[in-house]
Amino acid sequence: MSLYDSFIAGMEKNLDKVGLMTGDNAIKKRFIFGAVLGGILVTYIKPSCMFDNGVPREWKLFHKEGDGITPTWFPWWTVPLFFSMFFGMLV
Numbered sequence: 777m778s779l780y781d782s783f784i785a786g787m788e789k790n791l792d793k794v795g796l797m798t799g800d801n802a803i804k805k806r807f808i809f810g811a812v813l814g815g816i817l818v819t820y821i822k823p824s825c826m827f828d829n830g831v832p833r834e835w836k837l838f839h840k841e842g843d844g845i846t847p848t849w850f851p852w853w854t855v856p857l858f859f860s861m862f863f864g865m866l867v
Contacts, residue, residue, distance in 0.1 A: 787867055796863075807864030814859030818852050826852045 791797050796805050819827065825848055826833060832852045839847035 784867065791863075791867065800803075807860045810860035810863030811856045814856035817859075818855040823848075825866050826859055844858060 788797060791806065791809075796802060796809060799805070822830060828846060834845055835850040835851045836847040836849050839845070
């Protein structure tokens, strides 16, 4: 049994039960569902690589040196973005 048969197909069946696999806006609905799910996860887990004492860290690409803030390569919004891309396009 492959990964698709065991995990992805089961996920598609469950998403179809709640109406996220059918209709003209199915991709948009799954994209929003993934973003909300990822946002909830990152809000309550608060990984230390993305947060510093509960405050989101700056993205390293836009960080100004010498301001005393520890930047990160993975800002908090990458988790909702990943989940929305996964649910919206890959499932």
